[in-house]
Amino acid sequence: MSTFVYMTRCDGCGHCVDICPSDIMHIDKNIRRAKNIEPNFCWECYSCVKACPNHAIDVRGYADFAPMGHSVRVRREEEKGTISWKIKFRNGTEKDFVSPITTKPWGKFIPKLADGDKPNQGEINSQILYNEPHGLNTDKDLPTLDKNSFKKGVYY
Amino acid sequence: MPKNKTVFEDCDVLVVGGGMAGTGATFEARHWGRNLKIICVEKANIDRSGAVAQGLYAINCYMGMQWGENQPEDHVRYARNDLMGLVREDLGYDMARHVDSTVHMFDEWGLPMMKNKETGRYQREGKWQIMIHGESYKPIVAEAAKKSADKIYNRIMITHLLKDEENENRVAGAVGFNMRTGDYHVFKAKAVIIAAGGASHIFKPRAVGEGMGRTWYAPWSNGSAYALPIAAGAKMTQMENRIVLCRFKDGYGPVGAYFLHLKTYTQNANGENYEKKWYDATKKLVGEYIDHHPTPTCLRNHAFIQEVAAGGGPIHMVTKEAFQDPHLETVGWENFLGMTVGQAVVWASQNIDPKYTNPELTTSEPYVMGSHATCSGAWVSGPEDIAPDDYFWGYNRMMSVEGLFGAGDTVGGSAHKFSSGSFTEGRLAAKAAVKYIEDKKANNIKVSEKQYNDLKEVIYKPLENYTVGRNEITGGTVSPSYISPIQGLQRLQKIMDEYCGGITNNYMTNDNLLKKALELLDWLQEDLENVGAEDYHQLMRAWELKHRALTSQCVTEHTLFREETRWPGYYYRGDHMKLDDENWHCLTVSRRDPETGKFTMEKKPVYHIVDDKEKKKAS
Numbered sequence: 170m171s172t173f174v175y176m177t178r179c180d181g182c183g184h185c186v187d188i189c190p191s192d193i194m195h196i197d198k199n200i201r202r203a204k205n206i207e208p209n210f211c212w213e214c215y216s217c218v219k220a221c222p223n224h225a226i227d228v229r230g231y232a233d234f235a236p237m238g239h240s241v242r243v244r245r246e247e248e249k250g251t252i253s254w255k256i257k258f259r260n261g262t263e264k265d266f267v268s269p270i271t272t273k274p275w276g277k278f279i280p281k282l283a284d285g286d287k288p289n290q291g292e293i294n295s296q297i298l299y300n301e302p303h304g305l306n307t308d309k310d311l312p313t314l315d316k317n318s319f320k321k322g323v324y325y
Numbered sequence: 326m327p328k329n330k331t332v333f334e335d336c337d338v339l340v341v342g343g344g345m346a347g348t349g350a351t352f353e354a355r356h357w358g359r360n361l362k363i364i365c366v367e368k369a370n371i372d373r374s375g376a377v378a379q380g381l382y383a384i385n386c387y388m389g390m391q392w393g394e395n396q397p398e399d400h401v402r403y404a405r406n407d408l409m410g411l412v413r414e415d416l417g418y419d420m421a422r423h424v425d426s427t428v429h430m431f432d433e434w435g436l437p438m439m440k441n442k443e444t445g446r447y448q449r450e451g452k453w454q455i456m457i458h459g460e461s462y463k464p465i466v467a468e469a470a471k472k473s474a475d476k477i478y479n480r481i482m483i484t485h486l487l488k489d490e491e492n493e494n495r496v497a498g499a500v501g502f503n504m505r506t507g508d509y510h511v512f513k514a515k516a517v518i519i520a521a522g523g524a525s526h527i528f529k530p531r532a533v534g535e536g537m538g539r540t541w542y543a544p545w546s547n548g549s550a551y552a553l554p555i556a557a558g559a560k561m562t563q564m565e566n567r568i569v570l571c572r573f574k575d576g577y578g579p580v581g582a583y584f585l586h587l588k589t590y591t592q593n594a595n596g597e598n599y600e601k602k603w604y605d606a607t608k609k610l611v612g613e614y615i616d617h618h619p620t621p622t623c624l625r626n627h628a629f630i631q632e633v634a635a636g637g638g639p640i641h642m643v644t645k646e647a648f649q650d651p652h653l654e655t656v657g658w659e660n661f662l663g664m665t666v667g668q669a670v671v672w673a674s675q676n677i678d679p680k681y682t683n684p685e686l687t688t689s690e691p692y693v694m695g696s697h698a699t700c701s702g703a704w705v706s707g708p709e710d711i712a713p714d715d716y717f718w719g720y721n722r723m724m725s726v727e728g729l730f731g732a733g734d735t736v737g738g739s740a741h742k743f744s745s746g747s748f749t750e751g752r753l754a755a756k757a758a759v760k761y762i763e764d765k766k767a768n769n770i771k772v773s774e775k776q777y778n779d780l781k782e783v784i785y786k787p788l789e790n791y792t793v794g795r796n797e798i799t800g801g802t803v804s805p806s807y808i809s810p811i812q813g814l815q816r817l818q819k820i821m822d823e824y825c826g827g828i829t830n831n832y833m834t835n836d837n838l839l840k841k842a843l844e845l846l847d848w849l850q851e852d853l854e855n856v857g858a859e860d861y862h863q864l865m866r867a868w869e870l871k872h873r874a875l876t877s878q879c880v881t882e883h884t885l886f887r888e889e890t891r892w893p894g895y896y897y898r899g900d901h902m903k904l905d906d907e908n909w910h911c912l913t914v915s916r917r918d919p920e921t922g923k924f925t926m927e928k929k930p931v932y933h934i935v936d937d938k939e940k941k942k943a944s
Binding site for chain 2: 171187188189190191192195203206207208209210211212213214215216226231232233234235236237238239241242243245252254256257258259260262264266268269270271272273274275276278279280281282283285287288293294296298299300301302304305306307311312313314316318319320321322323324
């Protein structure tokens with residue numbers, strides 16, 4: 170599939186241009202709306218579809234192998250923390266799915282490490298990473314090996 | 326000199342690429358380097374970039390040490406077995422011992438983890454995989470990187486590394502351009518962590534029209550993970566170890582959850598289990614490796630490829646039984662919607678409801694990457710507490726160029742790290758990079774104006790090629806003076822496909838074909854001096870192509886060097902069809918001389934973590 174943009178719904182806001190990982194959603198200077206400038210570099214990742222506030226972007230299966238008449242629509246709602254999908258087959262069969270996208274308010278539980286506890290003296294020379302070994306939840310030290318357990322040769 | 330504005334940035338740690346590895350590196354660097362200036366540069370937008378841009382439905386690397394499910398050495402044995410014996414076990418062990426702490430952070434940050442209702446533990450998909458609702462996996466980890474970085478630059482493609490004027494084997498930063506403004510960006514840095522993407526689109530894909538972008542790995546993964554270090558003279562390893570994926574046809578929808586959780590299975594067009602048919606023939610090629618459990622990924626591919634070549638196709642995934650259970654049906658669909666929406670589109674368009682139709686599978690074109698069931702990448706130092714001497718030169722994940730670190734697809738030898746392991750490897754590289762700076766190994770780095778001004782000329786040349794050449798012709802796409810990025814890309818793909826073991830040759834190559842490939846790739850390299858770009862978007866495509874072409878040369882050199890067929894099902898050396906443990910139970914390492922462009926190859930030993938049981942078995 171590749172993305173395309175409905176003329177009457179797009180207001181040229183550029184959210185899709187900003188998010189597209191492949192840099193293929195661009196604003197057309199004449200019509201001042203978004204368009205897919207390079208459909209053969211579209212991964213159908215739906216990043217632009219999800220980002221469009223006007224639901225102006227849709228997808229039509231790749232011309233090489235997808236018969237027409239299908240659709241896969243999505244609505245991603247950050248406030249509700251869900252993503253909803255509607256799949257419509259060429260023969261009219263429909264399927265609906267809803268999944269969570271997060272369990273916490275956006276970004277609130279991600280630490281700002283610059284404000285956190287500084288590493289203890291000497292930890293830079295140890296093998297532990299941030300929040301270790303505590304974050305392994307094992308009540309043990311970080312696992313290690315005796316260097317001598319490495320042997321050259323063919324072992325299965 | 327191009328008139329584009331030059332923007333300078335001096336920093337301590339520069340992270341190139343903001344995917345899973347790059348976000349991990351950026352996040353962790355702040356913990357250890359409180360007062361350091363940490364910059365991350367991303368080609369797209371860090372919120373949706375890299376291989377995890379559209380999400381994931383599983384985290385494929387989690388030990389579960391807290392419940393005694395697996396230990397790091399178990400994972401090493403698993404990866405070793407899957408890659409036919411050849412991995413860097415020190416790197417694999419190191420990733421595995423830390424990966425659980427990474428996954429626990431993701432859980433705390435809000436990534437929805439599925440739980441097993443009976444045990445309360447993370448829901449296992451398989452021995453190593455846990456299931457998630459990961460549509461927003463990437464925006465969540467991006468947030469962590471944003472909180473740690475001094476600055477994230479989006480829409481800048483890094484094209485070259487800078488080198489120290491006094492020490493040609495020391496990195497000094499990187500340069501690139503902004504594809505929106507056209508500005509030239511010079512990042513001077515004390516340490517650089519390459520966390521860029523592996524390579525799709527170096528082999529001709531099965532879909533070649535509008536669907537060309539529907540490759541298994543993201544089309545924006547253009548091999549910068551390899552081209553940047555290769556061009557800087559860093560050593561690379563196992564670049565011949567490309568991967569072929571067995572996936573649902575056309576959409577390349579994932580099969581992991583189907584095999585492991587839904588317990589679906591494959592059969593040929595006649596409803597037969599074809600894998601056992603090829604057991605004896607495969608044993609003649611690889612010996613006892615075919616008896617290993619689980620069967621290595623390449624050998625399962627091999628049976629598939631042989632069966633299709635023998636006329637037994639199409640191969641189907643038997644889904645009709647599992648999909649009668651409404652819960653499993655939901656899992657089957659959501660699996661695609663969470664990470665490969667395109668497969669749902671293919672099925673909707675072709676009226677394939679797996680409840681009533683067993684969907685078709687295919688084997689993909691080859692990809693070069695370092696984080697899945699494959700381990701191409703840079704030759705890096707291991708961790709100081711466990712790495713054997715042959716694998717250790719001071720700083721974990723540092724390449725053979727001083728101050729140049731790698732993580733994720735960039736690092737060779739550490740297979741099966743996937744998303745969580747790549748993020749973890751980014752954390753490891755970041756800590757080591759900070760230590761490198763604190764140890765004062767990055768003092769007195771010099772970068773001359775000439776160095777970055779020369780590169781500026783090189784970077785913008787495709788725009789000039791087009792402007793000058795376009796005036797010669799009335800219009801259209803055919804010029805005697807330049808080729809467009811897409812024309813060059815298709816030429817590259819055809820060379821790699823036909824001479825280096827792509828789909829049209831059924832993954833077959835040999836000494837003669839590879840030598841021809843090298844000749845054709847040399848001419849392509851020369852012609853890429855004349856690639857023409859109409860605008861900054863095409864300038865990005867031009868540099869993506871140049872990175873892919875350099876990666877391809879390295880892949881071809883490695884494939885020529887290894888005179889055996891180590892991974893049947895990934896590719897075949899027709900002149901050396903058997904696995905040869907006597908001569909090739911080793912890692913291949915290359916270095917390209919930045920002055921001459923010539924590659925030199927060498928063998929490096931494989932060290933295995935060996936327990937007594939294994940010693941007995943081997944003797």
